[in-house]
Amino acid sequence: MGGEGSMQSMITILRNNKNLLRKKSFFKRDRTFLSTRKEYYKASKGKINLKKASKQELKIIRERVIKQRKFENIKIWFVTISLLLPILFFILYSTNVFENQKLDNIEDQKDIYLKEHINTYSYYLDEGDKWIEKRHWNNAIYRYQQAVKLFPNEYEANYRLALAYSYNCKFDKKNCEAGKRLTTRLLKNYSEDKNLQKLKFVFGIAP
Numbered sequence: 581m582g583g584e585g586s587m588q589s590m591i592t593i594l595r596n597n598k599n600l601l602r603k604k605s606f607f608k609r610d611r612t613f614l615s616t617r618k619e620y621y622k623a624s625k626g627k628i629n630l631k632k633a634s635k636q637e638l639k640i641i642r643e644r645v646i647k648q649r650k651f652e653n654i655k656i657w658f659v660t661i662s663l664l665l666p667i668l669f670f671i672l673y674s675t676n677v678f679e680n681q682k683l684d685n686i687e688d689q690k691d692i693y694l695k696e697h698i699n700t701y702s703y704y705l706d707e708g709d710k711w712i713e714k715r716h717w718n719n720a721i722y723r724y725q726q727a728v729k730l731f732p733n734e735y736e737a738n739y740r741l742a743l744a745y746s747y748n749c750k751f752d753k754k755n756c757e758a759g760k761r762l763t764t765r766l767l768k769n770y771s772e773d774k775n776l777q778k779l780k781f782v783f784g785i786a787p
Contacts (some may be wrong), residue, residue, distance in 0.1 A: 738762065767785070
């Protein structure tokens with residue numbers, strides 16, 4: 581009898597330990613609140629006494645909720661701005677660096693172009709001047725046109741070409757319209773230039 585009692589006691593202990601060591605699923609829904617509510621409902625015999633909040637209390641609760649939401653929104657905006665500002669500064673900095681490099685490259689290209697063509701440009705102007713002195717207007721026009729092709733915005737080449745047109749128009753009645761168009765264009769940027777004012781009368785450009 582003593583052995584059977586000891587065996588039964590061991591079986592009971594093992595069962596209890598097994599129940600205690602039983603694993604719970606990590607994904608099992610926690611029913612603590614539901615169990616507590618069920619027990620409370622049972623203890624109250626189906627009669628739950630809920631206290632109704634007053635209008636003042638509801639107003640206070642509403643204000644607290646609104647205040648909390650505002651605070652949360654401010655936090656969200658602050659975090660968002662804190663994250664975006666460094667990105668924005670980086671983009672602006674990178675863009676500025678890129679634009680500066682681009683401008684530097686353009687200036688470098690202009691300098692290289694100037695060094696490569698300045699001697700040829702001067703040569704064309706000198707040749708044009710020599711043909712002007714010899715009253716060979718067509719040859720002068722040709723050389724000045726070559727100079728303008730190298731540096732289209734340079735005043736000297738454009739003015740001398742207009743001058744050659746004026747001589748060609750005055751003595752040979754040729755290139756009058758071309759000279760008039762060129763002189764009119766130059767007057768837009770150099771309206772006070774005295775030499776251009778003289779050409780304006782040659783080509784009959786209205787004041």
